[in-house]
Amino acid sequence: MKGLEQLLAEHPFFAGMEPKDLALIAGCGTNARFEAGDYLFREGEPADRFYLLRSGRAVVEVHDPARGTITVLSAGEGEVLGFSWLMPPYRWVFDARALELTRALVFDGACLRDKCEADARLGYDLLKRVTGVMMQRLEAASVQLLDVYGGVRAR
Amino acid sequence: MSDLVRTPDDAAPPDPMVPAIHRVRRTRQETPDTWTLELEPVDGDGQRTYAPGQFNMLYVFGVGEAPISISGDPTGPPGLLAHTVRAVGAVTRALCALRRGDLLGVRGPFGNAWPIDQAAGHDVLLVAGGVGLAPLRSAFCRILGERSRFGRVSLLYGARSPRGLVFADDLRRWRARFDVEVEITVDHAVGPWRGHVGVVTQLLDYAPIEPEDCVALLCGPEVMMRYVGRELGRRGLPAERTYVSLERNMRCGIGLCGHCQLGGELICRDGPVYSLSRIEPLLRIREL
Secondary structure, rough: OOOOHHHHHHHHHOOOOOOOHHHHHHHEEEEEEEEOOOEEOOOEOOEEEEEOOOOOOOEEEEOOOOEEEEEEEEEEEOOEEEOOOOOOOOOOOOOEEEEEEEEEEEEEEHHHHHHHHHHHHHHHHHHHHHHHHHHHHHHHHHHHOOOOOOOOOOO | OOOOOOHHHHOOOOOOOOOEEEEOOOOOOOOOOOOEEEEOOOOOOOOOHHHHHHEEEEEEEOOOEEEEEOOOOOOOOOEEEEEEEEEEEOHHHHHHOOOOOOOOEEEEOOEEEEOOOHHOOOOEEEEEEEEHHHHHHHHHHHHHOOOOOOOEHHHHEEEOHHHOOOOHHHHHHHHHHOOEEEEEEEOOOOOOOEEEEEEEEHHHHHHHOOOHHHEEEOOOHHHHHHOOOOHHHHHHOOHOOOEEEEEOOOOOOOOOOOOOOOOOOEEHHHOOEHHHHHHHHHOOOOOO
């Protein structure tokens, strides 16, 4: 059975990270399994975890009383979920739910923050990786907002 | 009088400005505002052959004409045409309202084609957005018909919502094949959708490319193609092997009227398919 450090090293999010840093981060993590329909996190609850998906698929949702539950993002193997542990007030702003059996590495957000505070180099490395994903998500969200499939010239 | 009688041998080529009358053979509603029309020529001569990527001018009598890409399977029965139309204006609304047996005029086919023969021997990545799957459907059908000529074949398709997906039956059939990869995403989903949610560029992670051995064909809203082209560039695919299909205000179809001019290009005659390396500089000029 693979140890947490090895699983971390194989995950694209941590590709190329130094083994001693992986060992530090692994100290904050654990393996988790979510059945279809299980919530990874829920809007408004304390955001104290960071998820690296190893298999399966999860969706990020928001509930609108008028329209029901709207899925705004899906994530699968090799992707990450949950950034609200990084910044106060440490509360989730969306729901995340497993669509199918999903395996993930789950990290304690406070533990990660403490290690980043104690080791600025590690903190910078982790933040660069998180920022890369956030940039991709921000770009995708901007394109979604453009509603490119809606605006068609009349003819 | 005998000099007025034309024989087939000396018959003039068809005038590209004169529509050939076609009958609607079948219609299929793809989405709430998009229909596919199957057309057959009334005179029985059969439509001139077409290549995937070309378009026809469809004429609804008394309403007007619109350029519509050919979405049919080029390996299917000869003479049959298929066009997939989204109702976004007077002419396209009238096209979508046509029913079996109705008549309409068809001019074409016009424009150039997807570089399918040049892609033979390489991996092919097709990326479509919304009703942009229509012109790529022809290319995809031809590639499937000659599957052994190509390397890895992937189709990535994005739409606004699950209700906005066109060719749902085809997508199901293609996804069941073992020799192609088909990934679908929607911008937003409400209800029992279990597929990807996000923009189509995010699907590129599910279809890794070998930049030195891949040809990409993109069709969809221009903004979408710009973002996909940029992301493919980041992944090392040269703009010379990334092709897009453009839509402008095509009218005559033969490069005479200039309505579809983009810089020095007449899209109806020189396009609609361009390599990104050729057309991207023009797309960046806002005044055009």
